[in-house]
Each structure stands twice: as structure tokens, then as C-alpha cells.
Amino acid sequence: xxxxxxxxxxxxxxxxxxxxxxxxxxxxxxxxxxxxxxxxxxxxxxxxxxxxxxxxxxxxxxxxxxxxxxxxxxxxxxxxxxxxxxxxxxxxxxxxxxxxxxxxxxxxxxxxxxxxxxxxxxxxxxxxxxxxxxxxxxxxxxxxxxxxxxxxxxxxxxxxxxxxxxxxxxxxxxxxxxxxxxxxxxxxxxxxxxxxxxxxxxxxxxxxxxxxxxxxxxxxxxxxxxxxxxxxxxxxxxxxxxxxxxxxxxxxxxxxxxxxxxxxxxxxxxxxxxxxxxxxxxxxxxxxxxxxxxxxxxxxxxxxxxxxxxxxxxxxxxxxxxxxxxxxxxxxxxxxxxxxxxxxxxxxxxxxxxxxxxxxxxxxxxxxxxxxxxxxxxxxxxxxxxxxxxxxxxxxxxxxxxxxxxxxxxxxxxxxxxxxxxxxxxxxxxxxxxxxxxxxxxxxxxxxxxxxxxxxxxxxxxxxxxxxxxxxxxxxxxxxxxxxxxxxxxxxxxxxxxxxxxxxxxxxxxxxxxxxxxxxxxxxxxxxxxxxxxxxxxxxxxxxxxxxxxxxxxxxxxx
Amino acid sequence: xxxxxxxxxxxxxxxxxxxxxxxxxxxxxxxxxxxxxxxxxxxxxxxxxxxxxxxxxxxxxxxxxxxxxxxxxxxxxxxxxxxxxxxxxxxxxxxxxxxxxxxxxxxxxxxxxxxxxxxxxxxxxxxxxxxxxxxxxxxxxxxxxxxxxxxxxxxxxxxxxxxxxxxxxxxxxxxxxxxxxxxxxxxxxxxxxxxxxxxxxxxxxxxxxxxxxxxxxxxxxxx
Numbered sequence: 049x050x051x052x053x054x055x056x057x058x059x060x061x062x063x064x065x066x067x068x069x070x071x072x073x074x075x076x077x078x079x080x081x082x083x084x085x086x087x088x089x090x091x092x093x094x095x096x097x098x099x100x101x102x103x104x105x106x107x108x109x110x111x112x113x114x115x116x117x118x119x120x121x122x123x124x125x126x127x128x129x130x131x132x133x134x135x136x137x138x139x140x141x142x143x144x145x146x147x148x149x150x151x152x153x154x155x156x157x158x159x160x161x162x163x164x165x166x167x168x169x170x171x172x173x174x175x176x177x178x179x180x181x182x183x184x185x186x187x188x189x190x191x192x193x194x195x196x197x198x199x200x201x202x203x204x205x206x207x208x209x210x211x212x213x214x215x216x217x218x219x220x221x222x223x224x225x226x227x228x229x230x231x232x233x234x235x236x237x238x239x240x241x242x243x244x245x246x247x248x249x250x251x252x253x254x255x256x257x258x259x260x261x262x263x264x265x266x267x268x269x270x271x272x273x274x275x276x277x278x279x280x281x282x283x284x285x286x287x288x289x290x291x292x293x294x295x296x297x298x299x300x301x302x303x304x305x306x307x308x309x310x311x312x313x314x315x316x317x318x319x320x321x322x323x324x325x326x327x328x329x330x331x332x333x334x335x336x337x338x339x340x341x342x343x344x345x346x347x348x349x350x351x352x353x354x355x356x357x358x359x360x361x362x363x364x365x366x367x368x369x370x371x372x373x374x375x376x377x378x379x380x381x382x383x384x385x386x387x388x389x390x391x392x393x394x395x396x397x398x399x400x401x402x403x404x405x406x407x408x409x410x411x412x413x414x415x416x417x418x419x420x421x422x423x424x425x426x427x428x429x430x431x432x433x434x435x436x437x438x439x440x441x442x443x444x445x446x447x448x449x450x451x452x453x454x455x456x457x458x459x460x461x462x463x464x465x466x467x468x469x470x471x472x473x474x475x476x477x478x479x480x481x482x483x484x485x486x487x488x489x490x491x492x493x494x495x496x497x498x499x500x501x502x503x504x505x506x507x508x509x510x511x512x513x514x515x516x517x518x519x520x521x522x523x524x525x526x527x528x529x530x531x532x533x534x535x536x537x538x539x540x541x542x543x544x545x546x547x548x549x550x551x552x553x554x555x556x557x558x559x560x561x562x563x564x565x566x567x568x569x570x571x572x573x574x575x576x577x578x579x580x581x582x583x584x585x586x587x588x589x590x591x592x593x594x595x596x597x598x599x600x601x602x603x604x605x606x607x
Numbered sequence: 608x609x610x611x612x613x614x615x616x617x618x619x620x621x622x623x624x625x626x627x628x629x630x631x632x633x634x635x636x637x638x639x640x641x642x643x644x645x646x647x648x649x650x651x652x653x654x655x656x657x658x659x660x661x662x663x664x665x666x667x668x669x670x671x672x673x674x675x676x677x678x679x680x681x682x683x684x685x686x687x688x689x690x691x692x693x694x695x696x697x698x699x700x701x702x703x704x705x706x707x708x709x710x711x712x713x714x715x716x717x718x719x720x721x722x723x724x725x726x727x728x729x730x731x732x733x734x735x736x737x738x739x740x741x742x743x744x745x746x747x748x749x750x751x752x753x754x755x756x757x758x759x760x761x762x763x764x765x766x767x768x769x770x771x772x773x774x775x776x777x778x779x780x781x782x783x784x785x786x787x788x789x790x791x792x793x794x795x796x797x798x799x800x801x802x803x804x805x806x807x808x809x810x811x812x813x814x815x816x817x818x819x820x821x822x823x824x825x826x827x828x829x830x
Contacts, residue, residue, distance in 0.1 A: 170627070171626070171627040172627040174637040174641065175637070175641060176627060236645075236648050239644075240641060240644045240645055240648070241641075243640070243644050244637050244640045244641045244644060245637075247636075247637075247640055248633055248636045248637040248640060249628075249633070249637070251629075274644055274647055274648050275647070275648070275651060276651075277648065278648040278649065278650075278651040278652035278655070279651055279652070279654075279655045281652055282652050282653075282655035282656050282659075283655065285768065285772070286656075286659065286768065289745075289764070289768055293745040293764070294745065295744075295745055295760070295761070295764035295765070295767075295768070296757075296760050296761045296764060297659060297663075297761055297764065297765060301757075302757050302758065302760050302761055303666070303667055303670070303757055303758035303760075303761055304761055305662075305666070308659065308662065312655060312659075315655075580627070
């Protein structure tokens with residue numbers, strides 16, 4: 049506190065017995081105040097982002113441990129290691145925690161929260177108190193669900209399909225559902241805050257086509273938060289009513305329709321895939337130009353592709369129900385629309401690749417993650433086309449092929465982008481540099497471990513091993529053991545960053561304002577930034593991604 | 608939305624800037640955009656529910672008709688009128704706030720809250736009458752009147768989900784309105800927070816609009 053007032057009065061006076069060497073530079077947001085109250089009642093978007101970062105890391109650890117339990121159970125084919133009941137509960141914890149409490153809030157609520165105001169030159173989000181409220185709602189709902197899935201146990205999987213979740217499961221489904229419903233409101237409020245912020249809080253000169261792609265991606269994500277989340281809220285409310293009062297809407301015995309739940313569920317949950325993927329694409333679009341020192345290729349196409357993905361994703365939910373008695377015509381339409389998703393996705397991949405082409409490439413940790421992302425996302429995306437094909441889908445529906453496919457998107461995509469972004473902006477968040485050698489080693493561990501874990505699952509699925517079963521025929525054991533072995537390498541890759549990043553908080557080298565020679569307003573301010581982000585109003589460069597190397601064609605970029 | 612306010616800014620009416628906004632105009636714009644974004648999500652929340660109701664109609668037209676005949680049409684109709692009147696008084700509150708007539712504004716807000724409460728009272732009476740007629744199929748202790756046509760259960764239950772969700776919104780709305788009226792009665796309110804009234808007005812009209820959609824979908828169609 050005394051430091052702040054000294055800065056305010058412009059005098060560098062300090063009492064001689066307090067050795068506080070950072071006081072001769074402006075107090076940053078981390079050191080401006082240090083009471084618990086200043087953290088838990090903060091309205092600073094940067095501190096709220098740190099609160100989210102800490103909480104979702106905790107959820108990630110819980111979800112990862114549950115995944116470890118699942119992989120442990122599948123080492124033997126006959127389910128001898130644990131009871132089927134325990135296995136069901138473990139994969140439900142893994143799914144519920146990873147989807148609802150890690151992947152969905154991961155990049156938006158942490159990096160988006162921290163970086164959007166910095167990138168657009170604002171002092172904060174439009175509604176700072178609402179932002180803090182979102183975190184409390186998130187924690188309340190998430191802890192409520194955590195108590196029920198960990199202490200009580202739930203065995204429905206993260207999708208809560210009826211009639212298992214309403215009539216047959218004897219586990220703590222109801223409290224888990226209530227918690228997930230509550231968390232939805234946190235997503236809605238975060239999305240609302242981002243939309244309003246991006247519309248109204250841009251600094252003078254920051255036009256729409258000067259925004260970093262990260263901001264475009266978050267704008268698209270926020271639209272999905274706003275338009276899709278309320279539908280899952282309704283579906284979950286009906287499900288809660290169904291389980292508590294047997295209202296019958298999803299119960300065929302009363303003339304209700306179980307498939308109706310799947311429609312409502314996937315109307316949200318397919319767009320939710322893009323809530324998880326789009327922000328990751330935004331992160332990659334920042335890392336790749338910085339480490340190629342080259343202007344992002346086809347900026348406008350990448351920006352439009354984000355909005356394109358967010359739009360198309362609302363019309364493909366039926367591809368989760370190809371074998372559930374949906375009409376052939378509907379399936380055909382959903383199949384064609386699902387193929388259409390490949391177009392904006394491919395636009396992005398080609399543009400990243402073209403950006404790297406003839407760039408001045410530095411293979412630092414964030415870039416390793418970004419390149420891993422591009423490769424794994426291509427594999428995940430292309431296998432998605434297999435699944436969108438009606439005939440092939442009949443064969444691989446609900447097999448490990450699906451599991452492998454979406455893990456390539458969710459882990460190979462989102463988690464790698466999350467880790468890449470974490471390393472890229474870590475100096476900005478904390479003001480410290482991490483150990484580069486360890487960073488590269490763990491990026492390598494994660495890439496190898498991930499592929500060893502999940503590539504065998506493509507083969508298993510193609511051979512016909514169904515997902516969610518605790519037992520399998522003995523001839524699948526080799527591939528399953530391989531997959532479980534890969535999971536241990538992957539786990540090591542997750543543990544290293546937790547150690548060296550935390551270590552760097554106290555012992556890391558001090559970070560300069562812009563350690564990567566990256567462009568963007570967030571690098572113009574100090575590391576870590578002061579409480580109101582900028583000491584002087586930043587000036588917006590006329591072109592985004594103004595890196596030294598540029599393509600010849602810049603036809604419509606100057607606007 | 609706030610166009611009228613810009614045209615004739617009355618004396619003592621305005622908005623105090625909060626530190627993280629650059630200008631008052633930016634702050635007003637953010638508030639209005641924020642509430643519209645919220646209303647869009649609320650609309651989708653109810654849209655999913657109405658969609659389920661309409662799907663039930665298509666699947667079980669006769670059963671839904673039998674159930675809809677048991678709803679209290681006139682209570683619903685009166686409630687529709689009550690809510691439309693409350694939107695009128697809310698609009699008047701907004702108009703008074705722009706002109707700086709604080710006392711009239713507070714009275715219009717109280718009238719709005721009173722009409723909203725009247726709606727809830729009538730709704731409560733309607734639920735009670737349903738209870739008397741054994742039209743609460745989710746109550747296991749009370750035999751359901753239309754037990755011979757099971758598909759009616761769905762519709763009647765959905766009616767309770769939709770109307771209670773709407774009632775919850777209305778209850779929240781009245782609570783916020785009363786809290787805001789208490790603050791708005793203090794001197795100087797209109798010079799600092801005039802836009803609160805406008806933003807809140809949008810929410811109130813929205814609750815009204817949801818009922819205007821719910822009434823035909825639940826009570827009138829198939830009658």
C-alpha cells in the first residue's frame with residue numbers, strides 16, 4: 049500500500065528499514081496488494097484470471113488422476129483390478145471434470161480473461177464485478193459437483209444420457225446435475241462479458257481488423273457461450289425435474305422421448321467442442337507468427353474462419369445420433385454439414401503452415417507446443433471426417449475410434465494450446481522466465497506420451513472395441529497396455545511443468561516486457577502489467593502482426 | 608434505446624463514469640449491450656422449453672388438448688393483461704427518469720412491482736386451483752385427474768416447469784426492482800445512475816414478452 053501511494057505522489061520515498069527493491073519501478077498487479085481479501089474480492093481481470101488458473105489446474109489434476117485410474121483398470125482384459133462400479137465412477141469423474149470444469153473454462157477464463165483487455169488496450173473487462181461473480185459461480189457449481197462425483201460417485205458418463213441417468217442409476221446424479229447447471233451460468237456471464245468488452249472497450253484506433261486473432265477466436269467462443277449454454281441449462285433443468293419428480297418428458301413409458309434429450313444435449317455440447325477448440329486456435333495464431341517472426345498469413349481468412357466455425361457448429365449436432373433412429377434424411381444433412389466443418393478448420397491449418405513457411409523459426413517451448421498442436425489437430429480433424437461419413441460411422445460409432453478422435457482434438461488440440469499459451473504468456477503473467485530446457489523436454493514428453501496413449505485407440509476402435517466397457521477380449525490387451533504405458537509418459541509431461549513453472553515463480557529470471565519479440569499490445573506493457581494494464585495509453589499499429597518478414601500480397605490488409 | 612435521453616438531456620439526469628471506462632458514452636453502450644446479450648441467452652433458455660412443448664403437441668395432439676382444457680384460461684388471460692399493464696408503468700418510469708421526475712418515477716416503479724406481485728398472487732391461486740382439481744401429476748401422494756391418458760402428464764408437467772421458471776424470473780425481477788426503487792428514491796440518484804432504469808426496463812419487458820409467448824403456447828393453441 050505504501051508503495052502505491054509513493055508512486056501516486058511521484059516521489060520514490062521509502063522507509064530505510066524496509067528493503068523493497070521493486071518499489072522503484074511501478075507496483076505490478078501481483079504486488080500492488082497482498083492480502084487474501086485483495087485476491088478473493090478483486091475485480092482486476094488479471095487476478096481473476098489467476099484465480100481461474102489455480103482452480104482449473106486443481107480440477108485438471110483430479111481429472112487426470114481419474115484418467116490414470118481408468119487406464120490402470122484397462123491394463124487387464126477381465127476387469128480384475130477394480131470393480132465395474134469403480135471403473136464407471138472413475139471414467140465419469142474423468143469426463144465430467146475434464147469437460148465441464150477444465151476444457152470449457154480453460155483458455156477463455158484464464159488467458160481470455162487476462163489478455164483480452166490487454167490486447168485491445170482496455171483497463172479491464174466491461175463488467176469487472178460480474179467477472180468475479182462468474183468465478184464464484186464456477187467454484188460453487190464445480191465444488192458441488194466434485195463433492196457428489198468424488199464422495200458419492202456418479203456412473204452415467206459426462207453426457208448424462210437418459211434413461212440411465214433418470215431411472216436406472218443409483219448414484220448421486222442429482223447433485224452432480226445441479227452443479228453442472230450452475231457452472232453453465234458462469235460460462236454465460238464470461239461470454240457476455242467478453243462480447244460486450246470486445247464491442248465497446250477497444251482503445252481508439254483498435255478497429256475490428258486490427259484485433260489479434262486471439263480476440264476474434266474469443267469473440268466467436270463467447271457467441272457460442274451465449275447462444276448454446278442456455279439450451280443445455282434447459283435440458284439439465286428438465287433432466288433434474290425428470291430425476292426428482294419423474295415428469296416424463298424423456299421417459300417413453302409416459303410418451304416422452306429419450307432421443308429428445310440427446311438433441312437438446314448435443315445442441316449445446318457440439319458447439320461446446322468449439323468452445324474448447326476455438327480459443328486454442330487463437331493461442332496458436334499468436335504463437336506461430338511470433339516464433340516465425342513472420343506476419344500471420346491470410347489474417348482476414350483466419351478471422352472469418354473463427355466466425356465460420358462458430359456458425360457451422362450450431363448445425364451439426366445430429367452427427368452424434370447417426371445410429372439412434374434419426375431419419376435418414378436428417379442424418380444425411382448432418383453428415384454433409386459436418387463435412388463443412390473441415391473447410392474453416394483447414395483454412396486455419398493452411399494459414400498457420402503458410403505462416404511458418406520461410407519464417408525465421410525458433411523452436412522454443414511455446415512453438416514446440418504449437419507445432420504439436422497443428423499436427424495432432426490435423427489427425428484429429430481428419431478422423432472426424434471418417435466419423436461424419438454415415439457408412440463408416442455405423443462401424444466405428446461408440447468405439448475407441450471416437451475416444452481417440454476427440455482426445456486428439458481435446459488433448460492434442462486444446463491442452464497443447466493451453467500449455468503452449470501458458471509458456472508463451474507465463475513471463476507476462478508472472479514476470480518470470482521458466483527453464484527453457486525443461487520446457488522443451490516436457491513438450492517432447494507430452495507429444496510422445498500423447499501419441500503412444502491415443503494412437504493405439506484408433507486401431508482398437510477400428511477393430512471394434514466399444515468405449516466405456518470395463519472388460520474387453522484378450523486379443524486387445526497388447527494395444528491397451530501400450531495405451532496405458534503412454535499415459536504414464538504423458539503424466540510425466542504434465543508433472544514437469546507444474547514443478548518448473550512453480551519453481552520459476554521464486555527463482556526464475558526476471559522477464560523483460562517482451563521476451564519473444566512478439567507483436568501485440570500485451571507486450572507493450574511491463575511484465576507483469578500494472579493494476580490498470582498500461583502506464584500510458586498504447587498506440588495501435590496500423591497492421592496487426594507487424595512482424596519483420598511479410599508476404600508480398602497484402603492486398604486488403606491496410607484498412 | 609437511449610436515443611431519447613440523448614436528445615433532450617434534462618437537468619440533473621445523467622450517468623457517473625466508473626473508473627475503467629474511458630467515457631460515459633462507452634459505459635452506457637456497454638450496459639445496454641450487456642443486458643441485450645443477457646436477454647438473448649434468456650430467450651434461448653425459454654425457447655428450448657417452448658420447443659419441447661411444441662414437439663409434445665405434434666406427438667400427442669389429443670392428450671395435449673385434454674390437458675390444455677384443464678388449464679385456467681381466464682386466470683392466464685387476466686395475468687397477461689396485468690403484465691402488459693406493468694410494462695406500461697415500467698415504460699412510464701423510464702420516461703419520467705429521462706425527464707428527471709424522480710418522484711413520479713419511483714411511483715411508477717412501485718406500481719410496476721405491485722402489478723408484478725399481483726401476477727404472482729393470481730398464479731399462486733391458479734396453482735392452488737390445479738391442486739384442488741388433482742392436476743398435479745408429479746405429486747405421487749395425490750391421484751392425477753387424467754390418469755387414463757398418460758401423455759397428458761408430460762404436458763401438464765412441462766406447464767409447471769415453464770410457468771415456475773417464468774415465475775422465478777418475475778420474482779427475481781420484483782426483488783431487484785424493489786431494491787432499485789429504494790436506491791432510486793434517494794436524492795441524486797438520477798444524476799448518477801439514470802441508465803440503470805433503462806437497462807432494468809429492458810429486463811422487465813423481456814419477462815413480459817416471455818409470458819406473452821408462454822400464454823398462447825400453453826393455454827390457447829389446441830383449445
